[in-house]
Every structure is written in structure tokens, then in C-alpha cells.
Amino acid sequence: xxxxxxxxxxxxxxxxxxxxxxxxxxxxxxxxxxxxxxxxxxxxxxxxxxxxxxxxxxxxxxxxxxxxxxxxxxxxxxxxxxxxxxxxxxxxxxxxxxxxxxxxxxxxxxxxxxxxxxxxxxxxxxxxxxxxxxxxxxxxxxxxxxxxxxxxxxxxxxxxxxxxxxxxxxxxxxxxxxxxxxxxxxxxxxxxxxxxxxxxxxxxxxxxxxxxxxxxxxxxxxxxxxxxxxxxxxxxxxxxxxxxxxxxxxxxxxxxxxxxxxxxxxxxxxxxxxxxxxxxxxxxxxxxxxxxxxxxxxxxxxxxxxxxxxxxxxxxxxxxxxxxxxxxxxxxxxxxxxxxxxxxxxxxxxxxxxxxxxxxxxxxxxxxxxxxxxxxxxxxxxxxxxxxxxxxxxxxxxxxxxxxxxxxxx
Amino acid sequence: xxxxxxxxxxxxxxxxxxxxxxxxxxxxxxxxxxxxxxxxxxxxxxxxxxxxxxxxxxxxxxxxxxxxxxxxxxxxxxxxxxxxxxxxxxxxxxxxxxxxxxxxxxxxxxxxxxxxxxxxxxxxxxxxxxxxxxxxxxxxxxxxxxxxxxxxxxxxxxxxxxxxxxxxxxxxxxxxxxxxxxxxxxxxxxxxxxxxxxxxxxxxxxxxxxxxxxxxxxxxxxxxxxxxxxxxxxxxxxxxxxxxxxxxxxxxxxxxxxxxxxxxxxxxxxxxxxxxxxxxxxxxxxxxxxxxxxxxxxxxxxxxxxxxxxxxxxxxxxxxxxxxxxxxxxxxxxxxxxxxxxxxxxxxxxxxxxxxxxxxxxxxxxxxxxxxxxxxxxxxxxxxxxxxxxxxxxxxxxxxxxxxxxxxxxxxxxxxxxxxxxxxxxxxxxxxxxxxxxxxxxxxxxxxxxxxxxxxxxxxx
Numbered sequence: 001x002x003x004x005x006x007x008x009x010x011x012x013x014x015x016x017x018x019x020x021x022x023x024x025x026x027x028x029x030x031x032x033x034x035x036x037x038x039x040x041x042x043x044x045x046x047x048x049x050x051x052x053x054x055x056x057x058x059x060x061x062x063x064x065x066x067x068x069x070x071x072x073x074x075x076x077x078x079x080x081x082x083x084x085x086x087x088x089x090x091x092x093x094x095x096x097x098x099x100x101x102x103x104x105x106x107x108x109x110x111x112x113x114x115x116x117x118x119x120x121x122x123x124x125x126x127x128x129x130x131x132x133x134x135x136x137x138x139x140x141x142x143x144x145x146x147x148x149x150x151x152x153x154x155x156x157x158x159x160x161x162x163x164x165x166x167x168x169x170x171x172x173x174x175x176x177x178x179x180x181x182x183x184x185x186x187x188x189x190x191x192x193x194x195x196x197x198x199x200x201x202x203x204x205x206x207x208x209x210x211x212x213x214x215x216x217x218x219x220x221x222x223x224x225x226x227x228x229x230x231x232x233x234x235x236x237x238x239x240x241x242x243x244x245x246x247x248x249x250x251x252x253x254x255x256x257x258x259x260x261x262x263x264x265x266x267x268x269x270x271x272x273x274x275x276x277x278x279x280x281x282x283x284x285x286x287x288x289x290x291x292x293x294x295x296x297x298x299x300x301x302x303x304x305x306x307x308x309x310x311x312x313x314x315x316x317x318x319x320x321x322x323x324x325x326x327x328x329x330x331x332x333x334x335x336x337x338x339x340x341x342x343x344x345x346x347x348x349x350x351x352x353x354x355x356x357x358x359x360x361x362x363x364x365x366x367x368x369x370x371x372x373x374x375x376x377x378x379x380x381x382x383x384x385x386x387x388x389x390x391x392x393x394x395x396x397x398x399x400x401x402x403x404x405x406x407x408x409x410x
Numbered sequence: 411x412x413x414x415x416x417x418x419x420x421x422x423x424x425x426x427x428x429x430x431x432x433x434x435x436x437x438x439x440x441x442x443x444x445x446x447x448x449x450x451x452x453x454x455x456x457x458x459x460x461x462x463x464x465x466x467x468x469x470x471x472x473x474x475x476x477x478x479x480x481x482x483x484x485x486x487x488x489x490x491x492x493x494x495x496x497x498x499x500x501x502x503x504x505x506x507x508x509x510x511x512x513x514x515x516x517x518x519x520x521x522x523x524x525x526x527x528x529x530x531x532x533x534x535x536x537x538x539x540x541x542x543x544x545x546x547x548x549x550x551x552x553x554x555x556x557x558x559x560x561x562x563x564x565x566x567x568x569x570x571x572x573x574x575x576x577x578x579x580x581x582x583x584x585x586x587x588x589x590x591x592x593x594x595x596x597x598x599x600x601x602x603x604x605x606x607x608x609x610x611x612x613x614x615x616x617x618x619x620x621x622x623x624x625x626x627x628x629x630x631x632x633x634x635x636x637x638x639x640x641x642x643x644x645x646x647x648x649x650x651x652x653x654x655x656x657x658x659x660x661x662x663x664x665x666x667x668x669x670x671x672x673x674x675x676x677x678x679x680x681x682x683x684x685x686x687x688x689x690x691x692x693x694x695x696x697x698x699x700x701x702x703x704x705x706x707x708x709x710x711x712x713x714x715x716x717x718x719x720x721x722x723x724x725x726x727x728x729x730x731x732x733x734x735x736x737x738x739x740x741x742x743x744x745x746x747x748x749x750x751x752x753x754x755x756x757x758x759x760x761x762x763x764x765x766x767x768x769x770x771x772x773x774x775x776x777x778x779x780x781x782x783x784x785x786x787x788x789x790x791x792x793x794x795x796x797x798x799x800x801x802x803x804x805x806x807x808x809x810x811x812x813x814x815x816x817x818x819x820x821x822x823x824x825x826x827x828x829x830x831x832x833x834x835x836x837x838x839x840x841x842x843x844x845x846x847x848x849x850x851x852x853x854x855x856x857x858x859x860x861x862x863x864x865x866x867x868x869x870x871x
Contacts, residue, residue: 032817034813080812082799082814084800084814095800095814097809097812098805098812099802099805099812100799100802100805100812115853116856118852118853118856119854121718121852123699123718125693125695125721126694127692128692128722134856136853136856137856137860140859140860141860145860145863147863251647254647
């Protein structure tokens with residue numbers, strides 16, 4: 001039996017490791033990059049590996065550790081290889097330096113991860129100069145290519161990754177002139193914020209939108225607009241880093257005909273991470289905007305369970321009941337309820353909101369029937385709140401979609 | 411004995427028109443120098459073209475533009491196939507959304523007939539929605555324009571320049587012409603950053619600046635008013651929404667907002683039309699983006715659910731006149747090729763032919779070179795044709811063509827290497843993008859930006 005894993009980031013490598021541990025004979029991990037490890041390869045800060053490997057590591061060390069674990073467990077790791085063709089009923093077509101080939105695995109785990117939405121997708125007008133990038137590009141420039149990135153940088157966003165961008169800029173020899181977020185507060189840890197203010201003296205501009213970028217051939221200034229007063233002002237800089245605003249890298253999932261969830265924009269999955277296509281399981285940050293690497297790895301480990309079931313001939317569930325969010329809730333994952341799916345990864349559902357809320361009450365209902373209603377810990381945009389799974393037993397498998405809403409903002 | 415002239419023909423401007431003229435004239439025993447102020451050929455107005463291969467069905471009958479478009483359409487279509495410029499013959503549907511527009515359709519058919527396009531056909535509402543099921547509600551009727559198509563706006567000028575350089579053209583990029591004057595003994599003197607250049611013949615293909623160059627020679631016949639066109643390019647996942655070009659009923663001012671597939675497999679929405687003062691204002695604007703999104707929401711609402719890959723603006727070289735400003739002063743050897751708007755891409759080869767004939771009639775010696783130019787083919791960057799990553803035998807010969815560096819656009823290390831070593835090589839990221847598609851996809855460099863920057867650095871050293 002052959003299981004193919006697409007994507008050798010934390011989720012894919014953890015899935016491969018677990019598959020081998022459970023005795024799947026042939027596990028092939030495919031990655032289009034020239035090295036395995038995924039995003040942590042170029043996220044040089046500390047704090048990786050706490051929840052999965054139970055030890056603190058830097059991103060590159062964490063990536064190397066997983067690569068070594070998966071390889072020594074007997075998974076085949078193939079780099080520089082990209083899936084260039086797939087259809088709702090066809091095999092995978094691969095392209096790599098060895099040529100083109102097709103494979104038809106017995107089961108497939110998609111772990112293609114996510115990326116930050118670039119400036120163009122965010123519809124920021126102005127010129128198209130050099131010096132506009134995402135954190136992903138910034139980290140690769142500084143840590144993989146050892147290049148300088150400019151002198152004065154504006155950071156767009158104020159999530160965990162935005163503070164990581166701040167650190168990377170410092171390593172790359174640039175100064176952060178400020179961080180701008182449209183939200184009323186930053187979304188990271190108070191410690192990071194305090195560190196940024198003291199160590200790098202980078203001001204945080206809340207309720208502030210980037211409304212234009214000017215300069216040619218390189219960025220010269222950025223127009224910022226105060227969302228409350230409507231007042232615009234200019235900030236001089238030569239670099240703009242667009243951070244966070246993650247979108248799953250779901251193109252392969254679309255090619256393969258998987259149903260996507262409107263909220264997460266990743267494949268719809270049940271608690272066992274089974275997609276709408278029999279034999280195809282999805283894991284990690286392909287399922288939704290970014291979680292930390294260790295959470296993605298645990299998702300991958302979880303996905304191996306369902307794949308193992310396929311290998312052992314377990315039957316694939318009928319399409320389940322979708323779970324949908326109402327604004328300002330953004331998404332919930334997993335987002336399909338199927339009977340007998342078992343617990344979701346880490347025993348919980350992850351819930352995201354577009355707005356801050358302190359101890360709001362969340363209601364889950366199906367066809368007007370209340371299934372669950374309780375206060376949850378605060379909601380912070382870009383960070384997941386946990387929901388227990390006890391309500392899933394009350395879902396009518398023949399009923400309409402389950403709806404999740406905020407009943408009060410707390 | 412006076413000093414010999416530096417060159418026979420100096421062409422100012424290496425946009426699609428200047429490159430086409432250089433290609434045409436290098437087929438003869440002439441020394442041709444092609445001067446470009448910017449860092450690359452086709453990197454100004456040409457690259458921001460809406461990229462339609464136009465029949466000219468809606469041009470003003472009897473104008474030079476109408477005649478050269480009809481001829482250029484045939485020439486470019488044939489040339490593209492020969493040298494590997496991506497062309498897709500999708501056809502177009504022109505859609506009327508109200509009674510007023512519906513009433514315009516017979517006039518458009520009439521005008522097309524006068525321009526030699528006899529194949530337009532009225533299409534009823536049912537057929538319209540059958541052929542483009544994702545059109546928004548409220549379409550009243552339309553016209554089928556079968557021969558309209560798509561052509562790559564990047565490869566076209568690059569192909570012309572490549573053929574010209576292979577035939578001996580002296581291409582000088584980053585060479586702005588600061589002034590032009592007539593020399594006493596005939597010919598022209600051009601001031602360049604590295605010194606002066608003397609030429610027997612002068613071709614003004616300076617696009618947005620063609621009026622300024624023309625005035626330096628004492629003429630005063632047109633003024634270029636840059637007309638900004640903003641465009642939104644949607645993700646490749648939107649491509650199945652539209653099978654052909656969806657045109658609007660044109661008004662006196664503009665051809666309106668269209669939705670079209672691109673040869674790269676995306677969907678384009680635009681352009682706006684806004685007259686500007688400054689000739690370098692290629693910035694997109696909040697109001698432009700909002701207007702296009704509102705138009706898109708009306709024409710094809712589902713399009714707006716897709717991610718935007720790029721937003722950009724181009725400047726058309728509009729003048730106060732309805733036609734191209736193409737005048738050849740044959741005896742003195744000056745060709746003014748100004749006021750060429752977006753149709754210049756489709757008309758480019760016919761414009762070049764016209765300039766050649768007029769200069770020839772005025773005495774420019776047109777002796778064909780004995781040997782035909784070496785066969786060459788441009789690297790294919792069109793989605794409708796086979797790309798290197800799909801070619802097993804090519805990858806076997808050279809594994810670099812199997813090593814994908816830009817995941818979104820599936821560009822291989824082999825293609826990046828080729829672009830950096832090409833006859834007209836890429837020297838910056840934008841040049842690499844226009845030659846290979848690298849960095850022009852949905853992630854805008856999240857994955858490949860650093861690698862490409864490193865490759866460019868290496869190549870510069």
C-alpha cells in the first residue's frame with residue numbers, strides 16, 4: 001500500500017512519521033522546494049516544537065529535526081518535485097528534474113500549507129515598486145539568501161508573524177518605522193509588543209489602513225489613513241512587509257475537485273480530516289489560516305489515523321453535515337460532522353473571529369435547534385479559540401447545516 | 411570627405427512599435443540603432459496593454475488606424491505562429507446591457523463591414539447566456555466578433571527585438587535621448603548619455619514622448635495626453651468563468667470595461683480611461699479599483715469572489731486627433747510614428763511596413779540582406795501551448811527544465827537561465843517576469859522572490 005503526502009512542512013512530515021509508525025509500508029512525501037521542512041526553514045526565531053516534540057527549538061532546527069525523524073522512520077522524501085496535474089478522477093502528475101510521471105496512491109494526504117496574501121490581493125493602490133514583499137519573502141531573503149532588505153520598513157499587520165517580521169528586519173539590517181493594523185489592538189502577546197516597543201522602538205499604529213504605496217523604482221513613501229478620523233498621512237520608507245492575512249494554498253485541492261469551505265478557504269474536512277473525495281485526507285495549514293508549526297504537525301499526526309483507516313479498508317463516510325459560521329465569526333475547523341469521525345485534532349474545534357470579543361457567548365444550532373451555548377475565552381482575530389466537541393453528538397446527520405454564531409459579545 | 415555617420419537609422423523608443431520597425435528595417439542592408447530610455451524593451455506602455463489581437467472592426471473607417479489594424483492583424487497572427495508568440499483565437503462577444511446599447515448594434519455591424527469585417531453576427535439573449543453562463547443578469551443582446559483574439563503583450567516586442575538584434579540591430583537600453591537636431595549636411599544628431607549619435611534616418615517611436623521629440627524638430631501638430639487605463643488581473647482559478655472576450659458597447663470616449671481571459675490563464679477586468687497631465691503616472695488608484703470592481707460585479711458577479719493576482723495601470727499615448735499621428739518626411743528621412751494607442755500592439759507590423767514603404771519611396775535604399783535571418787523561436791509562456799515543465803523529452807535532455815522555481819506560474823530554473831542569457835537578456839525582476847512569467851502569479855514572490863533575486867544578482871556579477 002502506498003500513501004503519498006503532498007507537502008513536506010510540519011504537517012506533512014509529522015503525518016509521514018506517524019504513518020510509518022503505524023506500519024504503512026510505502027510512504028512518499030513530495031515537496032516542490034529543494035529542501036524539506038516547509039516554512040520553519042526560514043523562520044529563525046525560537047519557540048518551535050513545544051506541543052509536538054516537547055522541546056524548544058528554532059525554526060530551522062525544528063525543520064531539520066522533522067526531516068531527520070521522517071527519513072529515519074523510512075519515509076521517502078522527494079524534493080524539487082511538484083504536482084503539476086490532478087483531476088477529480090485522475091492520478092497525480094508530477095514534474096521534477098527526473099522528468100514527468102504519474103502516480104496513483106492508495107491514499108493521499110494533502111499538506112500544502114498556506115501563504116500570506118500579497119499586496120495586490122489586498123487591493124492596495126499606487127505604484128508597483130521594488131521593496132514590497134510578504135514575511136515569507138523577507139525571511140527567505142534574510143535567512144536563506146543573506147541579503148540586505150532596505151533601510152526603513154513599514155510592517156503591515158500586528159499578529160505573531162508581524163513581530164517575527166520585525167525581528168527578521170533587524171537581522172537584515174533594516175529599521176522598522178512602524179507597524180500598521182486596521183484593528184483596534186495588536187493580536188500578539190503583550191510580551192512581544194512590549195519587546196518591540198522597547199528594543200526596536202517601532203510604534204504600533206492601530207485603526208490604520210495602508211491606502212497607497214508610492215515610489216519608483218523602489219518604495220519611497222506609504223500613505224496611511226486613520227480609519228476613525230479619515231485623515232491621511234505619509235510615512236517615508238523603502239520597504240513594505242505585508243504580514244499574515246493567510247490563505248490556504250488550495251489550488252491543488254481545487255484541481256482535485258475537493259469541496260472548499262467558504263470560511264477557511266481550505267478543503268472541508270470532518271473531525272478525522274477526511275475531505276469530500278474518498279481516500280484524500282487534508283492536514284495542517286491547508287485547512288485554514290496559519291496555526292503555529294507544532295499545531296500543524298499535530299494535525300498531520302492526526303491525519304495519519306484516517307489514512308491508516310483507508311489503508312486497512314475502512315469505508316469512507318457519506319458527505320456529512322457542514323458547519324458554517326456567521327459574521328463576525330470567520331471560520332471553524334474541522335467543518336463537517338460525520339457520524340463516528342471521532343475527536344478532532346487535539347480534541348477540539350478551532351474557531352476564528354474577525355473582531356475582538358471578551359468572553360462572548362457562542363451558540364451552535366441546527367435547523368433552529370440549539371445544540372450548544374456557552375461563554376468562551378476571549379476571541380482575538382488571527383488566533384484560534386477552542387471549542388469542545390460535545391455538541392457533535394447532538395447533530396442530526398440528516399439535518400441541515402450547523403450554524404455557529406456569537407449570541408453576545410460578552 | 412565628411413566623417414561617416416554612426417548609423418543609418420536611429421529608432422527612438424523600443425516599445426512594440428519601435429521594435430517592430432527595427433525588425434522590419436534590419437531585414438535590409440541598413441545599420442539600425444534602436445534606442446530605449448527605459449531599462450528594457452516593451453517595458454513602458456506596451457507591457458500594460460489589454461493584450462487583445464484586434465481585427466479593428468470598430469475602428470473609424472477610412473483612417474490609417476483602421477487600415478493598419480486590418481493588415482497588422484493578419485501579419486501578427488501569422489508571425490506569432492511562426493516565432494512562438496502566444497496567441498489564442500477566442501473570439502469576442504460584445505454585450506448590450508440596455509435599450510440604448512442594443513440600438514447601437516446595427517451601427518457597429520455596419521462599421522465593421524466598412525472595415526472589412528463581414529463576419530459579425532447578432533446574438534440573442536439565450537445564446538449569450540448559453541455561451542457565457544456566468545454573465546450577470548440583465549444582458550439584452552449582443553454581437554459575436556469571431557476573429558478577435560488574445561496575444562501576448564510581453565513576447566511580441568521581445569520577439570521583434572530578438573529578431574532585429576540577431577540581424578545586426580544595435581539595441582541600446584537605458585539610453586534616453588535628451589535632444590535631437592538636424593545636421594547641416596543632412597541626417598540627425600541625437601544626444602545620449604554616452605555622447606552623440608549621428609544617423610541618416612530618424613524614426614520617432616517615442617510613444618508618450620513622441621510629441622516632445624517631434625517638437626524638437628520644429629513641428630507642432632499633436633500633443634500626447636496620457637490616458638490612464640487601470641486593470642485588475644484575477645487568479646487562474648477564475649479562468650473557467652469566461653471562454654472568450656466580453657466587450658462593452660463602445661462610446662465616443664472609450665471602448666468600455668471588458669472582461670477577457672489572458673494568454674497566461676488568468677482573467678482580466680478593465681481598463682479605466684482617465685486623461686492625465688503627467689506622463690509617468692502609472693499608479694493604480696482607489697477610485698479606479700472601486701470602479702472596475704463595480705463594473706465587474708455587474709458584468710460577471712462571480713469573478714469578484716476570486717483572488718486578485720495583480721492590479722496595474724498603463725498609459726495610452728492619446729492625442730487630440732482621432733487617428734494615429736504617422737507622418738513620414740521622406741526627403742529629409744524623418745518618420746514620426748506618434749499617437750499610437752492600445753491598438754498599436756495589433757497594428758505594429760503593419761505600421762512598420764508602412765514606415766518602410768514611405769521611407770523607401772523617399773529614397774531610403776531597401777536592399778534585402780542576402781541570407782535570411784537565422785531561424786529563432788521565442789520561449790513559450792502561453793498557457794494554451796506546451797510549457798517546458800510538461801515536456802518529458804526536454805527535461806531528460808536538461809533537468810533544469812524539470813526544476814520548477816516559480817510554483818504559481820510553473821516556471822523552471824532552465825527558463826530563468828535562458829532569460830538571463832537570451833539575445834535580449836533580462837536584467838531585472840520585471841524583465842525576468844515578462845520573459846518567463848516568474849513572480850507574476852498569485853503569491854507575488856512569497857515562494858520564489860528571494861531565489862529570483864539571488865539569481866539576478868549572480869547574473870549581474
